[in-house]
Amino acid sequence: MKIPVYQPSFDGREREYLLEAFDSGWISSRGRFIERFERAFASYVGAERAISVANGTVALHLAMLGLGLGPGDEVIVPTFTYVASANAMAFVGATPVFVDCEPASWQLDPDQVEAAVTHRTRAIMVVHLYGHPADMGRIMEIARRRNLAVIEDAAEAFGARWNGRHVGTFGDVSTFSFFGNKTITTGEGGMVLASDGNLLDEMAKLKSQYASPTKRYWHDKVGYNFRMTNLEAAIGLAQLERADEIIGRKRALAEQYRGRLSKLGIEIQGERPGVTHSYWMVSALLPEGVDRDRVVLDLEAVGIETRPVFYPIHTMPMFASLPSAGRSFPNSVRIARSGLNLPSWPGLSENGVDEVVSALSAAIEAQ
């Protein structure tokens, strides 16, 4: 592909730190980069502490375990998300309850959250999809009033802020992903935050075999190995040093797309007042009637990679027979049918944006 949808940029000290970690011999999950990365990450997002994990999926699994969610517990989650959000519930036997999203921001709709609460509801999982923050004011208000835990799946939202405050610092537990195409990357990796230090301590034990801190090879509970490696943390620390630059570049890219696409009558995912969208992906909503999948193929033919947005997960086989999957989700269905992720990597030039937009325009016209 001449223009891929994503590629990481390693213009800082990534290589230097990675080699330093490698040469130190500490290539597993001990070593000084782990703690440095955790500290720097916590400080960047404005949290007291953070714990690194192997990826964003186990971060969500750890959130479920830490909050003690299990069979019989309902967790409200937007159907329009990446599958890992709801899979984490399945890992512990909890039941996802799907809700629709808002049409402009594409984030879960607080009115629907309120309507979905039952006596079995234990938690709300917020997903800041594509880097736009969900409405944390209303969601936290509902959660407090109904005595529900809040999990923020911020895998796509590093750099996103709601009223100036970084996402992931509102809920009881928050998770991030550093997969290769995420805003900052460690290859595979993730991070977990918690508002309560004891809960974070518990998750830190669960992530590492629940090993006793005082008695070698003694374990009081079933634990896991969800650890990040020192090599990954070394890359992450260098990425973090460039976080403002990466996010600034992505926001500029989104503005370039927005101006050019609005002339064609195409909207990109809207940014609500008071929020900072970190634009993990710049995502366009194609006009009704345009065959999105044909547009993807036409762009591919000229060397431009785009991607459909996520399919609503209530339609997937493992979730389709849940009671909430039978409800209607008109906004999610409409966006899923016509949404398109555009090339969104921070190094994409303005000429590259022009090229994508003119190819997109031609592909739509050809229909």
Ligand SMILES: *Cc1c(COP(=O)(O)O)cnc(C)c1O
């Ligand atoms: C990427 C992603 C995850 C999973 O992260 P991995 O690091 O790939 O395991 C979870 N939730 C959302 C919304 C994601 O985009």
